[in-house]
Amino acid sequence: MILAIIEHNQGTLNHQSLEILSLAKSIDRVEVAIVGENGRSICNGLGKYGVEVAHLLLHNELVDYAPAAWAKSIIQLAHSIKPDVILAIGSERGNEILAHIAAQLNLPMAANCTKIQIKENNCLVTRIRWGGSLLEEAVLKSATYLLTIAQHLYTVKGELEESAVKISEWNVDLEDQDFVGKVVDNLAPEEGKVILTDAHVVVGGGRGVGSKEGFHSLDELAELLGGAVGCSRVVTNHGWRPHADQVGQTGARVAPDLYIACGISGAIQHWVGCKSSKKIIVINTDAEAPIVSKADYAIIGDLHKIIPAINKALKQAND
Amino acid sequence: MNILVCIKRVPSPGTRIVLSEDKQEIVTKNLGFTISPHEECAIEEAIRVKEKFGGTVTVLTLGGSLASEQLRYAMAMGADEAILLQTDGKEWDPMATSNAISDAVKSKDFDLLLFGNESADYGGYQVAIRVAYALNHHCLTGVKSIEIDEGQITAGREAFGGMEIFKIPLPAVVSLKEGINLPRYPSLPGRMRAKRKQIEIIEPIKLPGGIETKQFVSPPELGSHVEILGHGVEAVPKLLSIIKELGFIHK
Numbered sequence: 001m002i003l004a005i006i007e008h009n010q011g012t013l014n015h016q017s018l019e020i021l022s023l024a025k026s027i028d029r030v031e032v033a034i035v036g037e038n039g040r041s042i043c044n045g046l047g048k049y050g051v052e053v054a055h056l057l058l059h060n061e062l063v064d065y066a067p068a069a070w071a072k073s074i075i076q077l078a079h080s081i082k083p084d085v086i087l088a089i090g091s092e093r094g095n096e097i098l099a100h101i102a103a104q105l106n107l108p109m110a111a112n113c114t115k116i117q118i119k120e121n122n123c124l125v126t127r128i129r130w131g132g133s134l135l136e137e138a139v140l141k142s143a144t145y146l147l148t149i150a151q152h153l154y155t156v157k158g159e160l161e162e163s164a165v166k167i168s169e170w171n172v173d174l175e176d177q178d179f180v181g182k183v184v185d186n187l188a189p190e191e192g193k194v195i196l197t198d199a200h201v202v203v204g205g206g207r208g209v210g211s212k213e214g215f216h217s218l219d220e221l222a223e224l225l226g227g228a229v230g231c232s233r234v235v236t237n238h239g240w241r242p243h244a245d246q247v248g249q250t251g252a253r254v255a256p257d258l259y260i261a262c263g264i265s266g267a268i269q270h271w272v273g274c275k276s277s278k279k280i281i282v283i284n285t286d287a288e289a290p291i292v293s294k295a296d297y298a299i300i301g302d303l304h305k306i307i308p309a310i311n312k313a314l315k316q317a318n319d
Numbered sequence: 320m321n322i323l324v325c326i327k328r329v330p331s332p333g334t335r336i337v338l339s340e341d342k343q344e345i346v347t348k349n350l351g352f353t354i355s356p357h358e359e360c361a362i363e364e365a366i367r368v369k370e371k372f373g374g375t376v377t378v379l380t381l382g383g384s385l386a387s388e389q390l391r392y393a394m395a396m397g398a399d400e401a402i403l404l405q406t407d408g409k410e411w412d413p414m415a416t417s418n419a420i421s422d423a424v425k426s427k428d429f430d431l432l433l434f435g436n437e438s439a440d441y442g443g444y445q446v447a448i449r450v451a452y453a454l455n456h457h458c459l460t461g462v463k464s465i466e467i468d469e470g471q472i473t474a475g476r477e478a479f480g481g482m483e484i485f486k487i488p489l490p491a492v493v494s495l496k497e498g499i500n501l502p503r504y505p506s507l508p509g510r511m512r513a514k515r516k517q518i519e520i521i522e523p524i525k526l527p528g529g530i531e532t533k534q535f536v537s538p539p540e541l542g543s544h545v546e547i548l549g550h551g552v553e554a555v556p557k558l559l560s561i562i563k564e565l566g567f568i569h570k
């Protein structure tokens with residue numbers, strides 16, 4: 001049996017954590033773990049994703065996110081129900097919780113798997129390296145396989161008839177120590193700002209943009225399309241944009257409907273952050289830039305001339 | 320404040336990673352080597368904390384003898400001391416790596432142990448957390464801002480478009496992300512000083528078990544299917560009709 005961890009924050013489902021369900025179901029029977037009373041409200045909605053049993057882990061203090069406590073709760077559940085695999089999405093929290101579980105149990109853990117094969121007495125995984133520009137085939141031997149699944153790989157299938165989910169409640173045993181590393185405050189995002197990882201359109205700018213001011217036209221284009229601006233590492237290293245805007249291996253992984261890459265060459269470390277985009281349009285002076293051949297459409301030329309022309313045409317189209 | 324920073328030597332690949340014929344390693348013959356970006360920020364952050372509170376910064380790496388290049392780079396930036404857990408250069412899995420690190424530092428009483436959120440090449444997302452448990456310290460990961468005050472560390476990390484804040488007591492293990500700062504470049508005198516510094520060399524013992532890498536595989540190459548819309552502003556009308564077709568223009 002596979003125990004899949006479904007993520008939520010104060011009762012708001014992390015929809016992406018459902019990506020693990022289709023893969024899990026193709027391997028074995030699946031039950032899910034949800035941490036905290038405020039996760040109860042999401043349990044019922046999980047029927048349409050094929051979830052039959054949801055284990056709800058309860059303790060008075062399990063409210064704000066606290067990785068060590070969340071991990072310990074899941075371990076206590078696992079002791080009773082004995083899953084062969086504990087699975088989470090390879091998100092910031094997913095990888096963190098699994099690593100806490102692995103450290104508490106002193107068992108191996110494989111992060112960001114793309115494929116899993118359970119054998120007689122081991123588990124074969126394919127997992128991503130270098131943020132996704134290389135794959136590794138590896139073997140784990142363990143009493144329980146602790147794995148996370150790379151994001152943006154599997155689609156969430158919610159097409160089943162809404163059915164009742166059996167909720168099984170567990171009161172877990174935790175100490176004050178387990179809650180020392182918990183979220184104590186949240187700073188809200190800037191008002192009205194489109195969040196990069198949620199945006200349907202991302203306008204990415206690279207070294208070719210040339211300066212902080214050069215981003216004005218990209219900001220305008222993003223606004224006209226209801227999207228957000230992203231950038232390459234060269235841009236953040238120059239201080240032209242904050243690091244929160246960086247797309248790539250050490251920045252954000254985005255998967256918008258449309259990515260417009262302007263003045264970006266397409267180094268693999270950037271590419272892994274934007275390759276899940278549905279359509280990619282490139283604007284680059286160099287027809288030989290690696291990103292051109294990976295894109296769907298490209299305009300060869302100077303972005304400083306082309307983007308203002310696009311903005312002008314978009315404004316006319318909107319009038 | 321005595322601070323430890325754990326860094327890893329990694330190749331800096333260009334537009335494509337090339338594998339050896341037996342698929343056991345990546346071909347690094349024509350590549351330079353670097354420190355994972357998150358870890359370079361960890362070195363910078365450690366130096367800033369030291370500049371504010373005093374103390375020492377020690378950098379540590381587990382790797383082959385050539386990894387001393389990265390230790391010297393960190394010392395040129397401003398780290399005081401360096402430890403090399405010297406191996407034959409082959410990769411160790413995260414359990415063996417974290418075990419060797421915690422063994423080497425458990426008697427050294429660091430107040431703050433900084434890591435990268437994930438290593439650039441392996442991306443295991445776990446060495447810092449394992450070391451924290453081995454040393455019985457609290458830990459935070461993915462951190463993009465830290466403040467230290469009276470034995471407490473307040474850390475922020477990106478969440479839901481904003482930040483979430485954690486507070487834990489020292490000693491602590493914290494893994495950082497690029498963006499927390501802009502790392503300085505080593506000065507020339509810094510480089511000269513670093514050249515003369517001693518590196519403490521320890522031969523770590525490798526734990527068996529963990530994850531065993533069988534081989535590397537290149538992700539499938541996408542065939543090129545690009546449609547060149549044209550050159551310069553003349554191509555803009557074509558682009559606009561495509562954006563319209565895709566449904567991004569509402570009217």
Ligand SMILES: Cc1cc2nc3c(=O)[nH]c(=O)nc-3n(C[C@H](O)[C@H](O)[C@H](O)COP(=O)(O)OP(=O)(O)OC[C@H]3O[C@@H](n4cnc5c(N)ncnc54)[C@H](O)[C@@H]3O)c2cc1C
Pocket residue numbers: 205206207208209231232233234235246247248249250251252262263264265266267268269270273283284285286289301302303304330331332353355356439
């Ligand atoms: C471990 C590691 C992690 C990394 N993580 C990331 C990451 O998260 N994100 C990231 O982006 N990078 C990352 N990098 C860096 C990456 O390798 C590249 O250096 C970087 O992506 C290059 O940025 P760029 O495309 O903006 O610049 P360049 O590679 O310099 O490309 C600039 C492009 O702009 C074009 N251009 C120039 N002028 C114009 C103009 N007027 N109009 C149109 N086009 C123009 C040029 O033809 C060129 O193609 C990482 C590197 C390492 C080693």
Ligand SMILES: Nc1ncnc2c1ncn2[C@@H]1O[C@H](COP(=O)(O)O)[C@@H](O)[C@H]1O
Pocket residue numbers: 325326327355357358379380381382413416433434435436437438439441442443444445446447
């Ligand atoms: N060989 C190593 N030597 C020193 N530190 C390491 C090594 N491998 C990993 N680390 C540290 O652990 C962090 C997380 O690595 P990982 O768990 O592989 O993603 C890295 O960013 C480093 O700070």
